[in-house]
Amino acid sequence: xxxxxxxxxxxxxxxxxxxxxxxxxxxxxxxxxxxxxxxxxxxxxxxxxxxxxxxxxxxxxxxxxxxxxxxxxxxxxxxxxxxxxxxxxxxxxxxxxxxxxxxxxxxxxxxxxxxxxxxxxxxxxxxxxxxxxxxxxxxxxxxxxxxxxxxxxxxxxxxxxxxxxxxxxxxxxxxxxxxxxxxxxxxxxxxxxxxxxxxxxxxxxxxxxxxxxxxxxxxxxxxxxxxxxxxxxxxxxxxxxxxxxxxxxxxxxxxxxxxxxxxxxxxxxxxxxxxxxxxxxxxxxxxxxxxxxxxxxxxxxxxxxxxxxxxxxxxxxxxxxxxxxxxxxxxxxxxxxxxxxxxxxxxxxxxxxxxxxxxxxxxxxxxxxxxxxxxxxxxxxxxxxxxxxxxxxxxxxxxxxxxxxxxxxxxxxxxxxxxxxxxxxxxxxxxxxxxxxxxxxxxxxxxxxxxxxxxxxxxxxxxxxxxxxxxxxxxxxxxxxxxxxxxxxxxxxxxxxxxxxxxxxxxxxxxxxxxxxxxxxxxxxxxxxxxxxxxxxxxxxxxxxxxxxxxxxxxxxxxxxxxxxxxxxxxxxxxxxxxxxxxxxxxxxxx
Amino acid sequence: xxxxxxxxxxxxxxxxxxxxxxxxxxxxxxxxxxxxxxxxxxxxxxxxxxxxxxxxxxxxxxxxxxxxxxxxxxxxxxxxxxxxxxxxxxxxxxxxxxxxxxxxxxxxxxxxxxxxx
Numbered sequence: 001x002x003x004x005x006x007x008x009x010x011x012x013x014x015x016x017x018x019x020x021x022x023x024x025x026x027x028x029x030x031x032x033x034x035x036x037x038x039x040x041x042x043x044x045x046x047x048x049x050x051x052x053x054x055x056x057x058x059x060x061x062x063x064x065x066x067x068x069x070x071x072x073x074x075x076x077x078x079x080x081x082x083x084x085x086x087x088x089x090x091x092x093x094x095x096x097x098x099x100x101x102x103x104x105x106x107x108x109x110x111x112x113x114x115x116x117x118x119x120x121x122x123x124x125x126x127x128x129x130x131x132x133x134x135x136x137x138x139x140x141x142x143x144x145x146x147x148x149x150x151x152x153x154x155x156x157x158x159x160x161x162x163x164x165x166x167x168x169x170x171x172x173x174x175x176x177x178x179x180x181x182x183x184x185x186x187x188x189x190x191x192x193x194x195x196x197x198x199x200x201x202x203x204x205x206x207x208x209x210x211x212x213x214x215x216x217x218x219x220x221x222x223x224x225x226x227x228x229x230x231x232x233x234x235x236x237x238x239x240x241x242x243x244x245x246x247x248x249x250x251x252x253x254x255x256x257x258x259x260x261x262x263x264x265x266x267x268x269x270x271x272x273x274x275x276x277x278x279x280x281x282x283x284x285x286x287x288x289x290x291x292x293x294x295x296x297x298x299x300x301x302x303x304x305x306x307x308x309x310x311x312x313x314x315x316x317x318x319x320x321x322x323x324x325x326x327x328x329x330x331x332x333x334x335x336x337x338x339x340x341x342x343x344x345x346x347x348x349x350x351x352x353x354x355x356x357x358x359x360x361x362x363x364x365x366x367x368x369x370x371x372x373x374x375x376x377x378x379x380x381x382x383x384x385x386x387x388x389x390x391x392x393x394x395x396x397x398x399x400x401x402x403x404x405x406x407x408x409x410x411x412x413x414x415x416x417x418x419x420x421x422x423x424x425x426x427x428x429x430x431x432x433x434x435x436x437x438x439x440x441x442x443x444x445x446x447x448x449x450x451x452x453x454x455x456x457x458x459x460x461x462x463x464x465x466x467x468x469x470x471x472x473x474x475x476x477x478x479x480x481x482x483x484x485x486x487x488x489x490x491x492x493x494x495x496x497x498x499x500x501x502x503x504x505x506x507x508x509x510x511x512x513x514x515x516x517x518x519x520x521x522x523x524x525x526x527x528x529x530x531x532x533x534x535x536x537x538x539x540x541x542x543x544x545x546x547x548x549x550x551x552x553x554x555x556x557x558x559x560x561x562x563x564x565x566x567x568x569x570x571x572x573x574x575x576x577x578x579x580x581x582x583x584x585x586x587x588x589x590x591x
Numbered sequence: 592x593x594x595x596x597x598x599x600x601x602x603x604x605x606x607x608x609x610x611x612x613x614x615x616x617x618x619x620x621x622x623x624x625x626x627x628x629x630x631x632x633x634x635x636x637x638x639x640x641x642x643x644x645x646x647x648x649x650x651x652x653x654x655x656x657x658x659x660x661x662x663x664x665x666x667x668x669x670x671x672x673x674x675x676x677x678x679x680x681x682x683x684x685x686x687x688x689x690x691x692x693x694x695x696x697x698x699x700x701x702x703x704x705x706x707x708x
Binding site: 066071073077082084085088089090207208210211212213221222223224239245248249252253256274275276279282283286287290293294297570573574577580581582583584 | 625627633634637648652653656660664668669670675676678680682684686687689690691693694707708
């Protein structure tokens with residue numbers, strides 16, 4: 001069968017599966033809509049959490065980021081896994097014992113204040129929308145590259161699918177579709193990785209392959225060879241980083257704490273039956289996540305080696321077919337600076353910015369670009385980092401069904417994360433804003449209807465942001481973590497571990513942490529991007545890592561304010577006592 | 592074998608599942624009457640365990656993977672420089688082990704204090 005037919009078949013079958021699950025698992029009550037009835041098996045929930053967590057960026061971009069950043073990319077590997085230790089040890093079991101539906105539920109009740117709840121809702125919506133726009137964009141990109149439809153159509157199809165299973169099924173539908181999506185995405189990720197690892201090292205297990213010797217007869221280890229090849233071409237060594245230690249430290253910590261503070265991750269732990277199940281479930285989630293996250297560094301390193309091998313010093317005329325395929329998709333470009341018809345791949349930018357193709361062919365038949373060449377280096381090849389995963393099956397000459405699998409996997413990753421985010425947005429509107437704050441008399445049926453309407457509205461807004469991404473989206477998506485680290489995490493953590501923390505302290509802390517972090521990011525990323533260099537950064541911490549400082553500000557202000565204001569009332573101190581012990585967790589319910 | 596004091600000399604984290612004193616009465620409370628004594632003892636056993644596990648969490652990622660990375664890179668694990676391995680592989684495995692160790696220990700602690708769910 002032709003590759004294109006296989007892609008349609010695989011993507012079509014996976015979509016049919018998701019819809020089938022959605023119809024089977026319709027939500028009949030608000031409890032099913034918000035927390036899947038509260039009876040999800042911890043291993044199943046772990047798998048759903050992993051799919052929820054691993055977005056289009058994890059699936060498509062991460063290996064490529066590692067391939068190009070080497071050691072520096074460790075911030076993502078440690079940052080996006082270490083947060084689960086914080087979740088399992090510091091937050092999840094207590095929030096499950098508390099037993100309501102949403103993160104603002106906990107903050108509003110623990111800090112006995114509607115204002116605190118509304119502040120938490122604002123933080124949540126802010127974090128979730130910056131995150132979701134990137135997912136819808138990811139859906140659009142996968143569609144346009146693999147299925148030959150344009151990005152707008154791709155986003156609309158994606159919106160339609162997510163609409164069916166999140167609006168019908170709520171958390172219940174999302175949980176079981178996410179389990180299916182995890183299976184699709186991990187299979188799609190591992191198959192090419194096994195092939196690649198076996199090709200390069202003779203060992204099919206990528207985690208071991210990365211530590212083995214290359215089977216080209218040189219006797220060199222993979223990382224040794226990569227270091228040699230890269231330094232020869234003028235790059236830094238792969239196993240050395242370019243970022244300062246303080247920056248690596250802060251970015252890693254911001255990502256870890258941010259992960260533990262992301263509402264769509266936290267709510268997944270409301271769905272298991274008991275507090276002890278929440279701990280177990282976080283452990284399983286991390287196992288399922290680690291499968292992909294420990295494979296990605298191997299995929300990145302192998303792909304970089306393969307790429308250099310098959311591109312550098314190759315005449316364009318004899319370039320492999322995949323090179324020309326992805327050139328057609330704007331992900332690769334060749335600017336023959338020295339006019340020899342041979343591609344030199346070196347450190348530095350081949351030309352300024354993203355390729356702008358003229359529509360005509362250059363001297364060797366390449367797609368000519370109008371970009372001004374950068375003269376201070378000899379590099380002639382522009383390459384987008386996403387190609388490392390997307391083109392892998394072709395670079396490795398793998399069969400067509402593997403390519404189809406990668407397309408279905410990328411879509412599964414994007415859709416599962418989008419659905420989880422939509423759910424926390426809709427439940428914070430229908431539950432926290434309507435039921436708990438502005439319309440307490442709303443009926444169960446009315447609340448469920450409101451939740452579905454809010455989910456619909458959120459899908460439309462997310463789709464709009466995916467089709468017409470404002471310039472700031474790509475810039476800001478990665479910062480959702482810093483914002484979560486600086487706002488929600490400290491408030492939840494102190495709510496459990498400090499009986500003294502009161503509403504004045506928590507609100508002041510959340511507002512100041514969010515405002516500081518947001519201000520710093522907006523200043524360096526949007527207002528004055530030219531000033532975004534290490535010399536201008538506060539303590540040498542980049543905007544990616546500033547959430548750590550924001551978190552410290554949150555903690556500091558909260559403690560200072562709470563020490564000069566009245567402590568929390570007795571019933572709240574009793575509540576803290578009760579969430580600290582697992583006995584009597586029971587099912588999620590309205591207090 | 593010599594008879595050793597079974598519980599009294601246990602440093603909290605060696606065996607946090609065992610309370611250092613007899614289990615407090617289920618109805619006893621702290622002097623302010625606010626907190627159940629048994630729950631309080633349980634909470635402190637939990638905090639001790641958390642302290643140790645968070646220290647390991649920090650040591651394997653921020654310690655071995657970042658602060659001491661250059662030093663550790665002079666050793667290697669197969670073809671991996673050791674610091675690099677911690678940063679891109681090892682810390683993730685340690686994280687998993689930490690969570691499951693906590694799951695198991697907490698089950699034991701909850702059981703000891705008769706507070707399991």
